[in-house]
Amino acid sequence: MSRSISARAVSVRAEKIRIVRLPLGEEVIRPTFRRERAAIKRGVWPIAGCDEAGRGPLAGPVVAAAVVLDPKCVPRGLNDSKKLDPETREKLHAKICANAEVSVAIAPPWRIDRDNILRASLWALARAVAGLSVRPQLVFVDGRDRIEVSCDCQAVVSGDAILASIAAASIVAKVTRDRLMTRLGLLYPGYGFEHHKGYSVPAHFEALTRLGPTIHHRRSFAPVAAAYGDVVTDDMERGEIEPGTLPL
DSSP, rough: OOOHHTTTOOOGGGGGEEEEETTSSSSSEEESSSHHHHHHHHOOOOOEEEEEEEESSSSSSSEEEEEEEEOOOOOOOOOOGGGSSSSHHHHHHHHHHSSSSSEEEEOHHHHHHHOOOHHHHHHHHHHHTTTTTSSSSSEEEESSOOEEEEEEEEEEETTGGTBHHHHHHHHHHHHHHHHHHHHHHHTTSSSOOHTTTTTTHHHHHHHHHHHHHOTBBTTTTHHHHHHHHHHHHHHHHOOOOTTTTSSS
């Protein structure tokens, strides 16, 4: 497959999707393994899906995951991790790790501050793929941006709601990051990391004001920069800080 074809970002409308009808008539989109199976029929294998968790929080790392599902053992109930409750995510995480090839990579706050959140996220995604015990021939990544890998890579908009492989990666990334933030909550009592996972909530803002930032906070994010006493720029507000512009 040519690079020009693989470069396109596929929207939810362009993909064959599974629609589950609920008793009251609501419809829920669920990811399927159809696109992966179509590639397998063309002789393309292994196939990895990858996604990240933690772009938006003020604290903690971005966690990226790459997953190669076993075509004969695709867990039921896969979905965008944000649409699943914690208990369901944990159960699916266990099933995925037991039956699939899984790799996780982390971009810590210092890298996010140095490179900016987008570059750090793409770096972590590429590292996760590189860490797989098998070398994929095709990588599906959630979002609009492809990553630097040594094989065909396709960016899929809303991929965690469309492709089972990406949904599985989103679950692994989310569960891994939540566990890390819960541990940080024990190491840094008073910040509430175990509850809000580093996101922008009133309790987190209050802790920043009362206790100040930790080394796990992202100085390139406006509320943290303000807590440090840095000048808050429009780029910080948008999360578009350029590399090398912070007093690290």
